[in-house]
Amino acid sequence: MMHRYVLSLALLPVLACSGTEAKDDTGADTGGVSTTTEASTGTTPATPDWVNPEVPDGPIPPPEGTGTEPEEGDFDWSGIDEERLDERLPREDLSWEEYPQYGTATILDWSDSEACVCFDLDCSTCSEADCSAETCTYDLNESHTLTKYHVELRATEYTDHALTFEVNVSADPPIEYTDIQDVLNRLERIPVEYWYGLQIITEFGNGIQFLDGSYFGGGAAAYGGMNYIDTQTADVPVLLHELGHTFEQYTRLGNPPALEPQDNILNPVWRHAIRVDDIRTSRYGDSNEWEDMAEFSRLHALCLIEDSLGALRARSPERFRIWERILLNGTTIQP
Numbered sequence: 001m002m003h004r005y006v007l008s009l010a011l012l013p014v015l016a017c018s019g020t021e022a023k024d025d026t027g028a029d030t031g032g033v034s035t036t037t038e039a040s041t042g043t044t045p046a047t048p049d050w051v052n053p054e055v056p057d058g059p060i061p062p063p064e065g066t067g068t069e070p071e072e073g074d075f076d077w078s079g080i081d082e083e084r085l086d087e088r089l090p091r092e093d094l095s096w097e098e099y100p101q102y103g104t105a106t107i108l109d110w111s112d113s114e115a116c117v118c119f120d121l122d123c124s125t126c127s128e129a130d131c132s133a134e135t136c137t138y139d140l141n142e143s144h145t146l147t148k149y150h151v152e153l154r155a156t157e158y159t160d161h162a163l164t165f166e167v168n169v170s171a172d173p174p175i176e177y178t179d180i181q182d183v184l185n186r187l188e189r190i191p192v193e194y195w196y197g198l199q200i201i202t203e204f205g206n207g208i209q210f211l212d213g214s215y216f217g218g219g220a221a222a223y224g225g226m227n228y229i230d231t232q233t234a235d236v237p238v239l240l241h242e243l244g245h246t247f248e249q250y251t252r253l254g255n256p257p258a259l260e261p262q263d264n265i266l267n268p269v270w271r272h273a274i275r276v277d278d279i280r281t282s283r284y285g286d287s288n289e290w291e292d293m294a295e296f297s298r299l300h301a302l303c304l305i306e307d308s309l310g311a312l313r314a315r316s317p318e319r320f321r322i323w324e325r326i327l328l329n330g331t332t333i334q335p
């Protein structure tokens with residue numbers, strides 16, 4: 001926005017110039033160009049984009065030339081090219097340990113939660129008198145008992161920036177696939193832009209829950225929404241997919257007055273984006289438009305991690321534009 005404004009200021013006098021004013025215009029032009037340079041270097045300052053970003057007013061616009069009226073029936077994939085984004089992106093198949101570390105995760109020694117909350121890894125201190133990972137628990141339902149932690153993620157690149165949220169690990173049944181230390185290590189490798197999703201599910205629910213497989217029916221690895229991420233895996237790409245559902249629902253259902261709901265974000269806005277981009281995300285994304293969006297969330301984060309966002313934008317520009325704005329909407333969860 002800023003950039004375009006400065007650019008048009010710089011160009012207008014040149015377009016309007018006549019011979020007699022050439023000197024002045026040259027001066028204005030030079031001034032404009034140097035201002036433009038300042039503006040563009042100003043977008044990579046000491047303060048990263050994700051620190052208190054400005055969220056534009058109003059709903060996310062659909063692709064140019066498309067409408068905002070919801071469509072009847074399921075999304076029709078028959079006209080969409082068979083090529084899939086995940087065939088080429090991300091370029092590298094990094095394991096999560098190879099991801100850059102975006103933050104430092106700390107277990108906080110305070111909590112507003114009414115459930116017992118552990119204040120350290122071993123739960124030697126907690127919010128109640130009887131502390132241990134076995135005793136400081138709460139019942140999610142009659143067959144799942146969890147241990148709760150209040151976690152802070154603080155950005156490595158800009159240490160003034162921190163978010164807090166809740167992490168829950170199944171105590172009974174006990175789980176083998178992860179533990180609180182492993183969870184913290186993985187969360188530290190989720191890009192900062194996605195942290196807000198962890199705060200959203202804490203504000204509207206219990207925070208992320210690492211559960212025993214018996215909680216899940218029908219072969220699902222995890223469930224994600226605006227008020228929960230329930231998972232039976234600590235696989236980071238799965239979490240990035242579920243965070244996609246969290247952000248999508250946050251934009252669709254809103255959080256007034258901080259964010260007005262946008263009930264057409266999937267149908268028709270994202271549907272139009274799929275058609276305009278004329279490419280698919282992944283085989284699983286073919287299920288419907290919200291799984292397509294969650295898959296795009298995963299691919300976007302993985303491209304961010306390996307620095308290939310430009311390639312993703314080039315191949316799916318409308319999804320890219322809308323998704324970055326949905327991520328931005330997520331920042332309104334912060335007070």
Ligand SMILES: [Zn+2]
Pocket residue numbers: 241242245291294
């Ligand atoms: Zn999904």
